[in-house]
Amino acid sequence: MDTSHQNLQEGGCTCRDVRYRLTSAPMFVHCCHCRWCQRETGTAFALNALIEADRVELLCGHAEVVDTPSNSGKGQKISRCPRCRIALWSNYGGGGDAIRFVRVGTLDDPDRCPPDIHIFTMSKQPWVVLPAGALAVGEYYKSADVWPQASLDRRNAALAKRAAT
Numbered sequence: 001m002d003t004s005h006q007n008l009q010e011g012g013c014t015c016r017d018v019r020y021r022l023t024s025a026p027m028f029v030h031c032c033h034c035r036w037c038q039r040e041t042g043t044a045f046a047l048n049a050l051i052e053a054d055r056v057e058l059l060c061g062h063a064e065v066v067d068t069p070s071n072s073g074k075g076q077k078i079s080r081c082p083r084c085r086i087a088l089w090s091n092y093g094g095g096g097d098a099i100r101f102v103r104v105g106t107l108d109d110p111d112r113c114p115p116d117i118h119i120f121t122m123s124k125q126p127w128v129v130l131p132a133g134a135l136a137v138g139e140y141y142k143s144a145d146v147w148p149q150a151s152l153d154r155r156n157a158a159l160a161k162r163a164a165t
């Protein structure tokens with residue numbers, strides 16, 4: 001595992017009504033250059049830390065879940081602060097509520113979650129230049145090909161737990 005991901009990172013929205021803590025390092029971090037993420041963030045890409053839902057501990061406030069269309073067609077649920085409407089994390093159709101895509105920019109120290117992979121680089125804005133050697137794919141990828149085994153184990157456990165409930 002990448003040891004640059006340290007434990008107990010905290011984050012929150014802009015008005016500070018909602019605060020949360022990650023109780024472990026994320027499983028994997030996506031930098032997504034798709035047009036949908038560009039539109040939703042209003043900028044060039046989205047940076048998402050993938051982590052089990054039960055490792056996101058709410059410290060105060062609550063998130064309001066907004067149903068939002070997604071690139072896959074399966075939809076996504078974006079959790080936002082009810083007051084300032086900042087997006088904190090989302091769940092996508094495939095992983096359901098078991099896995100959250102935490103918006104890295106809402107962490108107090110987002111520098112600790114650099115991307116493990118760049119995805120949908122076919123729509124990357126041309127001025128965004130990836131570091132040499134960065135893992136990058138034109139569209140999506142198979143986790144089994146790329147994720148460390150420990151992260152795959154965690155993901156499978158989270159999905160199994162969800163299926164059992």
Ligand SMILES: [Zn+2]
Binds near residue numbers: 017018083084
């Ligand atoms: Zn807020």
Ligand SMILES: [Zn+2]
Binds near residue numbers: 032034036038046120
């Ligand atoms: Zn995207």
